[in-house]
Amino acid sequence: GENVEQHPSTLSVQEGDSAVIKCTYSDSASNYFPWYKQELGKRPQLIIDIRSNVGEKKDQRIAVTLNKTAKHFSLHITETQPEDSAVYFCAASIVGADGLTFGKGTHLIIQP
Amino acid sequence: DVKVTQSSRYLVKRTGEKVFLECVQDMDHENMFWYRQDPGLGLRLIYFSYDVKMKEKGDIPEGYSVSREKKERFSLILESASTNQTSMYLCASTTAGTSSYEQYFGPGTRLTVT
Numbered sequence: 001g002e003n004v005e006q007h008p009s010t011l012s013v014q015e016g017d018s019a020v021i022k023c024t025y026s027d028s029a030s031n032y033f034p035w036y037k038q039e040l041g042k043r044p045q046l047i048i049d050i051r052s053n054v055g056e057k058k059d060q061r062i063a064v065t066l067n068k069t070a071k072h073f074s075l076h077i078t079e080t081q082p083e084d085s086a087v088y089f090c091a092a093s094i095v096g097a098d099g100l101t102f103g104k105g106t107h108l109i110i111q112p
Numbered sequence: 113d114v115k116v117t118q119s120s121r122y123l124v125k126r127t128g129e130k131v132f133l134e135c136v137q138d139m140d141h142e143n144m145f146w147y148r149q150d151p152g153l154g155l156r157l158i159y160f161s162y163d164v165k166m167k168e169k170g171d172i173p174e175g176y177s178v179s180r181e182k183k184e185r186f187s188l189i190l191e192s193a194s195t196n197q198t199s200m201y202l203c204a205s206t207t208a209g210t211s212s213y214e215q216y217f218g219p220g221t222r223l224t225v226t
Contacts, residue, residue: 001171006154009152032213034213034214034215042219043202043217043218043219043220044155044202044217045217046214046215049213049214089154089155091155093213095210095213098157098160098168098170099145099147099157099160099170099215100145100155100157100215101157101171102147102154102155102156103154104152104153104154105152105154
């Protein structure tokens with residue numbers, strides 16, 4: 001089955017700086033890669049996703065890049081703000097075939 | 113607005129009890145999922161369902177079963193609860209269409225087995 005590795009487990013950045021979280025996956029058949037944000041005590045919510053036919057996707061301060069050859073994808077957050085503090089999960093799946101396989105999460109801390 | 117609800121936010125059960133966790137979604141989604149979330153382990157898929165009366169094993173199905181008698185409702189059953197099933201349980205749903213693959217999560221049920 002699919003295996004997703006996520007790094008780092010904790011990331012502390014100064015407010016206004018950029019944050020990068022990296023994930024690798026093992027199954028070359030995976031074709032959908034979402035990122036979820038989970039604030040303390042709340043449910044995970046999708047912040048951005050990318051399909052395997054696209055190399056990069058941006059949504060305001062958030063971007064995701066995908067390298068299918070190397071089987072890795074990354075989340076980039078620019079101009080970080082206090083409300084970006086949360087746990088971020090990457091995931092991978094084969095659309096239509098099964099559920100999501102998640103990474104273990106990254107606790108992002110924005111220092112004022 | 114998609115709404116996924118779970119029957120309990122907190123649940124305390126004894127070892128050996130049969131436990132039912134209920135999930136309901138109101139968006140006519142075909143696909144429903146059960147995950148468990150543990151610190152340092154992320155979310156792990158227990159079971160999922162693509163249609164009424166259909167079920168598929170996820171990555172960690174041992175000790176669990178599921179039931180989907182109606183499209184909007186997906187139940188997770190712990191046949192004989194054990195302490196290693198103490199966890200946060202999250203239900204999710206998504207449409208079978210190709211316009212969006214987003215999974216919408218419920219608020220979670222924190223289960224403690226003593």
